[in-house]
Amino acid sequence: MKIKANLKKLAFILIFMKKIIYIIATIFLGILLSLLAHVYIEIIYLQYAQAHNIKIVWNTALGESCSLPIILQLLIMLSGILGGYYLGQFWWRKVYVENAYKRFKK
Numbered sequence: 719m720k721i722k723a724n725l726k727k728l729a730f731i732l733i734f735m736k737k738i739i740y741i742i743a744t745i746f747l748g749i750l751l752s753l754l755a756h757v758y759i760e761i762i763y764l765q766y767a768q769a770h771n772i773k774i775v776w777n778t779a780l781g782e783s784c785s786l787p788i789i790l791q792l793l794i795m796l797s798g799i800l801g802g803y804y805l806g807q808f809w810w811r812k813v814y815v816e817n818a819y820k821r822f823k824k
Contacts, residue, residue, distance in 0.1 A: 741803060745806065748801045749802065751798055760786055
């Protein structure tokens, strides 16, 4: 009986660790996608500023120089982190809890 109880605890811990790793991976994906969005937004802003002769103020945040306001930089990063977290929660539920992929197996 003790062995079965220990195996159940171990299985629970392994599933919990798997979920944590899954969530961390999707947060990392969200950060990478937010960096791509940051680059795209900054390119558009620089092209607009150049076309309309707007003076560009360079800000230093997160160790790099950027033409976007610091608050916008932080909002983009925060949206990537939160988006990655909620994406991980959503797909964890779909794949591991609801087993939605089994509908497509033959």
